[in-house]
Amino acid sequence: MVTGIAFLLVILDNSSTSSARLLLNRTMVMSKEHVRRNLLDNGIGHTPPMGWNSWNHFGCNINEEIIRETADAMVSTGLAALGYQYINIDDCWGELNRDSEGNMVAKASTFPSGMKALADYVHSKGLKLGIYSDAGNLTCSQQMPGSLGHEDQDAKTFASWGIDYLKYDNCANNGISPKERYPPMSEALLNTGRPIFFSLCEWGQEDPATWGKSVGNSWRTTGDIEDNWDSMTSRADINDQWASYAGPGGWNDPDMLEVGNGGMTTEEYRAHFSIWALAKAPLLIGCDIRTLDVTTQELLNNSEVIAVNQDNLGVQGKKVKSMDGLEVWAGPLSDNKVAVVIWNRNSYTATVTASFSDIGLESGTSVDARDLWDHSTQSSVSGEISAQLDSHACKMYVLTRN
Numbered sequence: 001m002v003t004g005i006a007f008l009l010v011i012l013d014n015s016s017t018s019s020a021r022l023l024l025n026r027t028m029v030m031s032k033e034h035v036r037r038n039l040l041d042n043g044i045g046h047t048p049p050m051g052w053n054s055w056n057h058f059g060c061n062i063n064e065e066i067i068r069e070t071a072d073a074m075v076s077t078g079l080a081a082l083g084y085q086y087i088n089i090d091d092c093w094g095e096l097n098r099d100s101e102g103n104m105v106a107k108a109s110t111f112p113s114g115m116k117a118l119a120d121y122v123h124s125k126g127l128k129l130g131i132y133s134d135a136g137n138l139t140c141s142q143q144m145p146g147s148l149g150h151e152d153q154d155a156k157t158f159a160s161w162g163i164d165y166l167k168y169d170n171c172a173n174n175g176i177s178p179k180e181r182y183p184p185m186s187e188a189l190l191n192t193g194r195p196i197f198f199s200l201c202e203w204g205q206e207d208p209a210t211w212g213k214s215v216g217n218s219w220r221t222t223g224d225i226e227d228n229w230d231s232m233t234s235r236a237d238i239n240d241q242w243a244s245y246a247g248p249g250g251w252n253d254p255d256m257l258e259v260g261n262g263g264m265t266t267e268e269y270r271a272h273f274s275i276w277a278l279a280k281a282p283l284l285i286g287c288d289i290r291t292l293d294v295t296t297q298e299l300l301n302n303s304e305v306i307a308v309n310q311d312n313l314g315v316q317g318k319k320v321k322s323m324d325g326l327e328v329w330a331g332p333l334s335d336n337k338v339a340v341v342i343w344n345r346n347s348y349t350a351t352v353t354a355s356f357s358d359i360g361l362e363s364g365t366s367v368d369a370r371d372l373w374d375h376s377t378q379s380s381v382s383g384e385i386s387a388q389l390d391s392h393a394c395k396m397y398v399l400t401r402n
């Protein structure tokens with residue numbers, strides 16, 4: 001009933017005669033209300049999305065073979081079985097010009113079979129296909145049209161191809177507020193009737209955590225990540241400020257994973273993956289998964305770390321203590337468990353300690369501490385948990401109360 005009232009108020013607010021007629025048409029109101037409820041509870045985005053995106057590794061150098069082979073690799077590496085389901089194509093998939101009817105078209109030289117065929121292929125592997133557009137005149141590569149002013153037509157095109165996820169970028173935006181530019185695509189996607197995960201990529205420009213949840217399923221809180229320590233840690237810190245806004249249906253997005261792209265050490269990538277998992281960030285792999293080395297695979301395929309990210313409670317873990325580069329991040333999980341990351345951000349080895357009071361545990365509590373990277377359990381731990389950590393290294397635990 002409450003949503004119904006809210007919806008009627010929206011209609012009343014828009015005082016054209018057709019809206020007034022709409023108000024009288026209960027059938028239409030009910031069906032619209034149904035669609036709107038689906039935005040918030042449509043079975044997508046209940047936990048953070050997991051998958052892959054082409055940008056961090058390939059940039060504009062993509063084609064349909066790469067996408068098909070990536071879908072194959074997602075299955076053959078075992079990553080699909082761990083929950084990585086979206087195969088997301090970023091910028092540069094389309095022709096610069098729309099066709100004679102104004103439709104966006106796949107680039108003939110690189111996607112000759114077209115997007116419908118590619119979606120069919122990806123779906124045949126049990127995976128989902130994502131695509132990219134922009135809430136402006138052109139995409140960021142300037143090699144494709146944006147969707148501003150073409151939202152309904154483009155959403156229908158994407159739905160007709162069988163697209164399951166849309167990343168919506170922020171270039172060539174005419175200086176119009178994202179709060180005006182993103183909702184029309186949100187509505188357009190809903191109106192297609194196809195559940196399409198809507199990923200807002202307005203770079204944290206107008207604090208999207210504060211309004212994104214009624215528009216999309218995730219929102220970027222930061223500018224683009226780069227494959228280095230400073231960029232990764234600063235994305236983590238900026239994103240952390242918005243922790244309280246995340247939850248089932250809508251997630252803070254500190255940008256995609258760089259794990260496996262070569263610019264950080266293994267311990268830095270382990271910290272990157274651990275913090276993204278704890279912060280309930282989208283886990284979108286950004287390396288070439290057709291040629292995964294064992295180290296990268298073991299970072300990305302840690303089912304215990306993934307389980308923290310996908311925990312049903314959906315509460316974003318956050319930085320709870322920071323002293324001289326020694327950090328404690330923590331958050332609650334379902335079944336009264338607690339996830340903890342201790343992290344040495346210094347350039348030297350140091351001991352990092354999470355005292356139970358830092359992570360919301362009463363001092364007398366005894367827990368079993370599962371080390372998610374070592375795959376070992378310390379029984380009956382109380383008071384604090386502590387470890388000596390190499391430069392930039394972390395440990396990640398799940399604490400279960402005894």
Ligand SMILES: *[C@@H]1O[C@H](CO)[C@@H](O)[C@H](O)[C@H]1NC(C)=O
Nearest residue numbers: 021024025026027028029031
């Ligand atoms: C009311 O809306 C429904 C759903 O869109 C439509 O099928 C129906 O024809 C409309 N009825 C009137 C009287 O306009």
Ligand SMILES: *[C@@H]1O[C@H](CO)[C@@H](O)[C@H](O)[C@H]1NC(C)=O
Nearest residue numbers: 136137138171172173174175
């Ligand atoms: C976008 O297109 C509109 C309408 O054609 C035009 O007025 C505007 O200048 C363009 N903006 C940019 C940034 O290209």
Ligand SMILES: *[C@@H]1O[C@H](CO)[C@@H](O)[C@H](O)[C@H]1NC(C)=O
Nearest residue numbers: 077078079294297298301303
């Ligand atoms: C993770 O990757 C490693 C290295 O390839 C492999 O041995 C292990 O079986 C994989 N684990 C899962 C759960 O897929």
